[in-house]
Amino acid sequence: MKKPDIASVAVVGTGVIGRSWIQVFARAGCRVRAFDQNPEQLARAMAWFKADLKDLRSRGEIKKREAKARWDLVEAVDSLEDAVAGAGYVQESGPENLAAKRALYAEIDRCAAPRTIIGSSTSTIDMTEVAAGLPGAARCIVAHPVNPPHVVPAVEILGGTETDRKVVKRTIKFMMGLGQTPIVMYRFAPGFVMNRLQSALVREAVDLVKSGVCDVQSVDDAIREGLGLRWALLGPFGVANTNADHGAAEYFARFGESYHALWDDLKTDIRFDDDLLRRIGKQTDRMLPSTHQTQRAWRDRMVGRIRRLKAEDPLPLKPRRRTKTGKR
Ligand SMILES: NC(=O)c1ccc[n+]([C@@H]2O[C@H](COP(=O)([O-])OP(=O)(O)OC[C@H]3O[C@@H](n4cnc5c(N)ncnc54)[C@H](O)[C@@H]3O)[C@@H](O)[C@H]2O)c1
Structure with a gap:
């Protein structure tokens, strides 16, 4: 896979969604700095990442060298400043409420370099409300994945009213470079598309x-x-x-x-x-009498197999033009 055009990313919030984003970025060859305000959660996310790499190896999906390369790309850090320093893209995956998102975004906006894009995993919140009044509102955007993003590629991309069109285009291009599939939205609707x-x-x-x-x-x-x-x-x-x-x-x-x-x-x-x-x-x-864990692991394995099968025998599909962000 060609390397994405943003080499360094920060993952802020490493719960269910953040930890999965770590795998998405490392798989694409990005350097990742991960931060969670709860150090135990960060340790659990790194343990999950290690176990997932082991699982991929045991199924023959990646070689030992690849697993090591991905592991070496990821660093757990103990401050937001350290996570965001030098990152070209930040994926925020903190709690789903407006006040928490606004506080976290204000902090990330204060620490991140001016060209850094700040993407949010939010499932429901309008970026216009999160970024209202922020000096860097133009670089704030929703990048909402399906759980878990390292297995399911669709990611909804939607700016707020202040988001720069160029940021939307750069985010779409970056997500495609990661192997994700952008679901581009022209305006906010509750629940987004999916x-x-x-x-x-x-x-x-x-x-x-x-x-x-x-x-x-x-x-x-x-x-x-x-x-x-x-x-x-x-x-x-x-x-x-x-x-x-x-x-x-x-x-x-x-x-x-x-x-x-x-x-x-x-x-x-x-x-x-x-x-x-x-x-x-x-x-x-x-x-479904098996355990939930068994069901989840089976689901993730089978989604991977279906995606590989589709890639082997693809139907011609006109790819989305990277530059398209508005109404046709
Ligand atoms: N779980 C899903 O199915 C799903 C799917 C798509 C999108 N999302 C979205 O992803 C985001 C995260 O959801 P989740 O399910 O991973 O939640 P989660 O509760 O598992 O993880 C949230 C993490 O954020 C951390 N956190 C809280 N405040 C922080 C701060 N100030 N700085 C750094 N870290 C902080 C918490 O310690 C926790 O580890 C939400 O916006 C949610 O709507 C969730």
Whole structure:
């Protein structure tokens, strides 16, 4: 893989998401300085990184030399200043609340060199609010991954109102250089793109179970053995394109009325309650009797295998132009 154009990065906050970013950056050959305000958490993140490298080696995915090279690129440091010094890009992965993000961003903005980009893993918060009033608001941006980013490449890229267009372009280019897939957004929407899509589907999944149409297993089988098999290859528009002889526009013209009728029928007032949570928990545990850790490890291994399979036999796809950040 070609080395990304930013050689040195800081990871600030090394919980579930931050530790996974360490693997993303080191895999791409970046020098990484990692910091967490909780030293024990930082030690745990480094232990996780070591174990993940060992796991990759034991599965034959990387050689000993590669594991050592990645390990040598990462340094755990005990201050934010040290982490950010000399970094061309900072990935902030602190707690998900506006006050904490604003405080952390103010500190990073104070310590980082003027051209350094400050990306946030936030899942929900508008960068306009995080960066409001900061001297360096123009270099602040959302880079929201899917968990865990070293396994799943999609990352939502979205500036605030003060973010410089050049910062958006440089972040998109950097993420592509890391092997991640930027999901570019032109403006803020609650939940960004992926959580909006996920929430729409999960709302219906929960409603199907709550209203007694089917059980948890039928919903999961419908995705695992049905829709999900295609969605791992093509998105909803790509699937529509392959479902009619003349492509997506013909498909939606033909089935538009059916979609309209179903959209009218979809419920919007569903809420979780104790009984529903118990039913979902019980049915899901019955369906998946192995430990959560086993399920997570299997998921991560299989996602890696699916990605390798797709890379071996790719469908021509016009790559996103690195410079595109606005409406087409
Ligand atoms: N967990 C997910 O599935 C997921 C997915 C995508 C994005 N995110 C986002 O990533 C971010 C981190 O989430 P997480 O799940 O890793 O949380 P986490 O609680 O596991 O980790 C947060 C870490 O930040 C550290 N921290 C707190 N204040 C700090 C400070 N001032 N300086 C340095 N470190 C500090 C904490 O000690 C902790 O280790 C959040 O914004 C979250 O919304 C999470």
